[in-house]
Amino acid sequence: xxxxxxxxxKKIVWFIVTxxxxxxxxxxxxxxxxxxxVAAITGRLASGMTDxxxxxxxxxxxxxxxxxxxxxxxQFFTFLGNLTRGDLGTSFSQxxxxxxxxxxxxxxxxxxxxxxxxxxxxxxxxxLGALAAYIRKGFDKVLLPMTLFxxxxxxxxxxxxxLVVFAVNLKxxxxxxxxxxxxxxxxxxxxxxxxxxxxxLPFWSIVLISIGGQAIGMRSMSIYELNADxxxxxxxxxxxxxxxxxxxxxxxxxxxxxxxxxxIGTMIGGALVAEIIFNYPGxxxxxxxxxxxxxxxxxxxxxxxxxxxVLLSAFLLDILYAFIDPRVKAAQIN
Amino acid sequence: xxxxxxxxFRSPLFLVGFGIFMLMLSMILIYPLINPGNPLQSIxxxxxxxxxxxxxxxDSVSSQRSVLRLPEADSNRIASLLSQEDRVKMAYxxxxxxxxxxxxxxxxxxxxxxxxxxxxxxxxxxxxxTKADRNFYERLNKRxxxxxxxxxxxLSETDPQSGETVEKGSIGKDDYVNxxxxxxxxxxxxxxxxFGRDVxxxxxxxxxxxxxxxxxxxxxxxxxxxxxxxxxxxxxxxVDDVIMFFTNIFTVIPGFVLLILISYSIGQDQRGATTVAxxxxxxxxVWTARSVRSQVISLRNRDHVNLSKLSGHSxxxxxxxxxxxYILSYVIMAFILQVxxxxxxxxxxxxxxxxxxxxxxxxxxxxxxxxxxxxxxxxGSWWAYFPVILVIALISFSLNLMNTGLDQVFNPQxxx
Numbered sequence: 233x234x235x236x237x238x239x240x241x242k243k244i245v246w247f248i249v250t251x252x253x254x255x256x257x258x259x260x261x262x263x264x265x266x267x268x269x270v271a272a273i274t275g276r277l278a279s280g281m282t283d284x285x286x287x288x289x290x291x292x293x294x295x296x297x298x299x300x301x302x303x304x305x306x307q308f309f310t311f312l313g314n315l316t317r318g319d320l321g322t323s324f325s326q327x328x329x330x331x332x333x334x335x336x337x338x339x340x341x342x343x344x345x346x347x348x349x350x351x352x353x354x355x356x357x358x359x360l361g362a363l364a365a366y367i368r369k370g371f372d373k374v375l376l377p378m379t380l381f382x383x384x385x386x387x388x389x390x391x392x393x394x395l396v397v398f399a400v401n402l403k404x405x406x407x408x409x410x411x412x413x414x415x416x417x418x419x420x421x422x423x424x425x426x427x428x429x430x431x432x433l434p435f436w437s438i439v440l441i442s443i444g445g446q447a448i449g450m451r452s453m454s455i456y457e458l459n460a461d462x463x464x465x466x467x468x469x470x471x472x473x474x475x476x477x478x479x480x481x482x483x484x485x486x487x488x489x490x491x492x493x494x495x496i497g498t499m500i501g502g503a504l505v506a507e508i509i510f511n512y513p514g515x516x517x518x519x520x521x522x523x524x525x526x527x528x529x530x531x532x533x534x535x536x537x538x539x540x541x542v543l544l545s546a547f548l549l550d551i552l553y554a555f556i557d558p559r560v561k562a563a564q565i566n
Numbered sequence: 567x568x569x570x571x572x573x574x575f576r577s578p579l580f581l582v583g584f585g586i587f588m589l590m591l592s593m594i595l596i597y598p599l600i601n602p603g604n605p606l607q608s609i610x611x612x613x614x615x616x617x618x619x620x621x622x623x624x625d626s627v628s629s630q631r632s633v634l635r636l637p638e639a640d641s642n643r644i645a646s647l648l649s650q651e652d653r654v655k656m657a658y659x660x661x662x663x664x665x666x667x668x669x670x671x672x673x674x675x676x677x678x679x680x681x682x683x684x685x686x687x688x689x690x691x692x693x694x695x696t697k698a699d700r701n702f703y704e705r706l707n708k709r710x711x712x713x714x715x716x717x718x719x720x721l722s723e724t725d726p727q728s729g730e731t732v733e734k735g736s737i738g739k740d741d742y743v744n745x746x747x748x749x750x751x752x753x754x755x756x757x758x759x760x761f762g763r764d765v766x767x768x769x770x771x772x773x774x775x776x777x778x779x780x781x782x783x784x785x786x787x788x789x790x791x792x793x794x795x796x797x798x799x800x801x802x803x804x805v806d807d808v809i810m811f812f813t814n815i816f817t818v819i820p821g822f823v824l825l826i827l828i829s830y831s832i833g834q835d836q837r838g839a840t841t842v843a844x845x846x847x848x849x850x851x852v853w854t855a856r857s858v859r860s861q862v863i864s865l866r867n868r869d870h871v872n873l874s875k876l877s878g879h880s881x882x883x884x885x886x887x888x889x890x891x892y893i894l895s896y897v898i899m900a901f902i903l904q905v906x907x908x909x910x911x912x913x914x915x916x917x918x919x920x921x922x923x924x925x926x927x928x929x930x931x932x933x934x935x936x937x938x939x940x941x942x943x944x945x946g947s948w949w950a951y952f953p954v955i956l957v958i959a960l961i962s963f964s965l966n967l968m969n970t971g972l973d974q975v976f977n978p979q980x981x982x
Contacts, residue, residue, distance in 0.1 A: 249815070386910055400946070505918065509938065542823075
């Protein structure tokens with residue numbers, strides 16, 4: 233454990249630095265927007281009102297409430313202060329609901345959908361890629377173009393195709409939502425069954441998408457490793473193929489873990505868009521609604537949470553990597 | 567150079583990818599010449615007309631007629647009138663009233679109809695059937711009888727002066743017109759979309775726009791990434807530290823989040839296709855920068871570079887003559903991938919409602935967004951979304967195949 237300390241400290245510092253950068257970007261980018269969001273919300277509330285002073289007072293009140301009348305830097309520090317108290321502001325479109333309330337329910341749908349789906353897709357993809365590399369010949373010839381094509385279908389496209397085939401035509405699964413419309417989330421068995429029914433299509437669309445890319449990466453990695461000198465040497469020594477393959481794939485897996493850490497942002501992004509197709513009650517759909525309603529506190533908070541999720545998963549994968557690749561430990565000790 | 571190109575064109579993966587890409591490109595270039603006009607023009611009223619050939623009813627009435635007596639005409643006409651539901655209900659009636667329908671195939675219109683004609687009796691009251699049900703069968707029977715008699719339809723015209731309706735002629739069931747004699751016939755291979763636009767024409771134009779978006783995004787990303795990578799790798803020291811600091815930050819902060827924030831900040835009105843493309847490029851240079859840097863670091867202490875330095879060549883000349891040629895293959899491969907991910911990024915952005923503004927040009931993402939907004943996927947209008955998905959998949963498939971092919975040429979280890 234001692235050898236890891238330097239590595240972990242470095243990773244933690246780096247995590248904090250990137251998160252700080254993300255916070256700055258996240259706060260300042262939407263505020264460069266030419267449109268005035270407070271004017272938009274006032275416009276909606278004051279529609280039909282003719283008294284100019286009343287409208288202006290509504291405007292002033294919301295300006296004070298959202299703090300948009302203060303200088304940008306002061307707004308930023310207020311934002312940071314609120315953030316430490318877990319307050320991300322008030323939604324414009326669902327006023328007066330707090331943004332944290334809206335996201336508090338959405339985030340779990342996304343986490344429980346995407347985490348298992350990406351992991352399963354990663355595992356299946358690596359298995360296929362390893363098989364393709366080991367067997368080569370016909371298997372490789374058929375499987376490589378197929379997975380390549382599969383990985384090029386955009387996530388939302390796969391979502392639409394699955395939806396049309398299995399929900400609209402075959403009626404095996406419900407068409408949209410995370411649970412039946414006539415239900416209120418609770419801890420009953422019926423609700424759980426409904427959730428599982430609605431879970432299948434979004435889950436498999438994400439899995440199918442992630443398989444392709446992983447399989448291709450794993451295939452190249454395994455081929456590199458299979459041609460490496462240590463494999464040839466091991467063959468000369470007469471070590472059994474089965475044993476060599478185990479070593480080879482352990483080595484080929486390592487870059488795949490880093491690869492997952494680096495590509496997890498893109499994968500989550502694609503999966504979020506797929507959520508919109510299924511109208512799944514996660515962060516993707518929340519973001520879509522926020523965009524259509526020009527609700528910038530909600531957009532900004534959603535992007536922040538997504539960034540945080542991506543940073544956290546990349547960080548955790550880095551930590552995991554240190555344990556499965558002993559070279560990391562060796563490098564830190566010397 | 568010639569040798570390398572010859573080697574590239576001998577790689578089967580590259581060839582297949584190149585073939586698909588060229589096919590799409592020639593379609594994008596040639597189709598507008600065959601079928602000119604504004605791709606965003608609404609030609610249809612109402613949502614989603616299916617693919618097929620449309621014949622003007624008005625013009626066909628006044629076209630030269632021929633009489634054809636085709637034996638299958640009657641049953642074809644009746645078959646087109648009977649929905650799946652009607653067929654099931656007919657079989658149900660026959661079954662409930664205890665008629666012998668052993669081995670009756672409800673898709674065989676002739677057999678179903680003859681069984682119906684011999685057995686149906688409006689006076690019969692099957693058990694458990696309400697009056698409404700019986701009325702349904704009554705109406706169905708009337709429709710069938712009318713269809714098999716097929717009385718001639720009369721054509722009339724209202725005299726604009728007197729307001730009188732005058733019969734101008736009649737159409738019998740054996741009257742036909744030659745389709746080439748009808749003045750207005752329009753083939754819509756992919757039907758129309760929710761705005762009544764010709765989907766194929768729109769799709770070809772959208773594929774072109776999306777490709778341009780991908781190319782612009784790829785060029786911007788590659789140029790930024792290439793320069794940052796070259797500077798960081800070649801100069802090293804604090805320049806490298808600063809560039810790598812930002813590169814590392816943008817590696818983990820997901821590009822699409824920045825894309826969403828920037829696109830939203832630009833606002834709907836300023837968001838043309840070119841702007842979106844540039845923004846996509848600005849958020850996706852990281853990978854190129856990283857790989858170029860690591861390549862340059864491995865190159866910068868080679869003998870030929872040191873020799874160049876000793877000869878007093880300028881930094882720019884060294885980069886241009888002694889480093890760039892060695893990393894060109896990587897840069898080209900990265901560029902190809904950037905193009906394909908740029909197209910995908912535009913599509914995802916448009917689906918979120920943050921794509922290019924909707925009035926000027928169609929893009930693949932906008933077409934997808936419109937199809938989803940008007941529930942094309944729920945009402946069975948596959949022609950509005952499936953071709954779009956296919957085109958996106960094919961473009962990025964062909965680009966990726968080319969990339970894999972190049973990879974195998976430049977990294978011989980990957981070949982067996």
